[in-house]
Amino acid sequence: MASYFIEPRKRANGGISYRCSVRVKKDRRIIHQESKTFRNDKMANAWGTKRVAYINEFGxxxxxxxxxxxxxxxxxxxxxxxxxxxxxxxxxxYVIQLLRDCDISMVRTDALSAQHLITHCKNRGEAGAKPTTVYHDISYLRAVMKLGGPVFGVKCNVDVIAEAMPVLVKMRLVGRSQRRTRRPTQLELDKLREGLAKRQSHRAAHIPFVDILDFSILTCMRIGEVCALRWDDLDKERRLITVRNRKDPRKKEGNHMFVPLLGGSMAIIEKQPVKGDLIFPVCPRSVSAGFQRVRNELGIKDLRYHDLRREGATRLFEMGYHIEEVIQVTGHRNFNMLWNVYQQINPGSLRDLAKE
Structure with a gap:
């Protein structure tokens, strides 16, 4: 027999919505679940009553x-x-292919249970995977199973994953990664520039490591975005450049943005020789690999190339730019994500701004 229950949920704007979940159980196991969110509890009750009646009559x-x-x-x-x-x-x-080789891959799609998920997480933890890594296992497994029915006509008990997640978190089998706050010091940046300059001076070297490092900080761009910039997308008069297919959780293809070239970023571009369509015609992985080798040789700990993007955004805040202006440079769609960067500003910088 089908049944339903309603739970209030707090929205981002402070209001309350009501999610009605309809379930069908067999042998104490959930074999079907569907849910819908409404503005008020009356609408949620009406939908739940209607769906339960339909399922009980027609299956x-x-x-x-x-x-x-x-x-x-x-x-x-x-x-x-x-x-x-x-x-x-x-x-x-990588994670999906790894799941294919795990014991959980032998479980039937309609029979997946919380016990299966707990066992998988325990096995991964015992093999050395951290809770943040195992979290990706469960998240991407859910992504695969959500498409099982509509795309492949496969019956999947995907709702059990959402139900089991609080248990997995409580048991510390999965966990979100901690937000990084690492900023390079000026001394570290000076050492990196020196080491990268030495690396790019080799006879066979062709990557302008120092220019790309400084450009990444000034523009707050990801290394993949830097290495995809095209000469045709440069507007010298307005000091703008188009960043194509910028990363976005909902849309990437066609997500083009005009980005202002602040500070000395325009001068760095003008230094580059024109050797084709790309301004920096190098592989982003090669840039990251070279950065990592120099960083390790210098003994600099816990610094990633992506931290340069955060460093650039933080510098803009410290110079007095407002969050609405910084977001035009970084391309963030979520103000909350950028606010986490704003919170990392050196208090001394804020004091200096107040004196101006």
Missing amino acids: IPGESSARVITIGELIDLYIAEPRIWDGTGRTKR
Whole structure:
């Protein structure tokens, strides 16, 4: 028999919404669940009553046509679908392929339970994976199973993952990564420039490491964005450049942005020889690898190339730019993400601004 329950949820604007969840259990196991969010509890009650009556009379929607396979077989289907797999990022690909080789891949898609998830997380932890790493396992498994029904016609008990997540967190089997606050010191940056200059002076070297390092800080761009900049997208008169397909959680393809070239970033571009379409015609991985080797040789600890993006944004705040202005440079869509950077500003810098 189907049943439903309603839970109030606090929205970002401070208001309250109501999520109605309809469940069907068999042998104490949830075999179907669906939910919908409403503005008030009356609408949620009306929808829940209607869905329960429908399921009790006509059965679970799509139950007769859905097939059951193992999670491993579902992953194979996911990987074989180019419209999905071709747009999957490197980290997500790695995790999904790893899941294919884990014991959880032998579980049926309709039989996945909290116990299966707990066992998987324990096994991964015992193998040396940290809770933040295991969190990606569960997150990407959910992404695969959410597409099981609509794309592949596979019956998946995906809702159990959301239900099990609080338990996994409480047991410290999974956990979110801590926000990084690492900023390079001026001494570290001077050493890095010196080491990178030495590296790029080799006869066979072709990467302008120092220019790219400084440009990354001044523009707050990711290294992949820097290495994809095109001469055709440069507007010298207005000191703007188009950053194509900028990273966005909802949209990446076609997400182009005009970015102002602040400080000495324009001068760095003008120093580069024109050798094709790209301003910095180098592989971003090669830049990161060279940075890491020099950093390790210098004994600089816990500094990543991506930290330069945060350093650049923090400097803009320290110079007095408002968050609405900084977001035009960094490309953040979420003000809260940028606010976390703002909180890392040196208090002394704020004091100096107040004196102006």
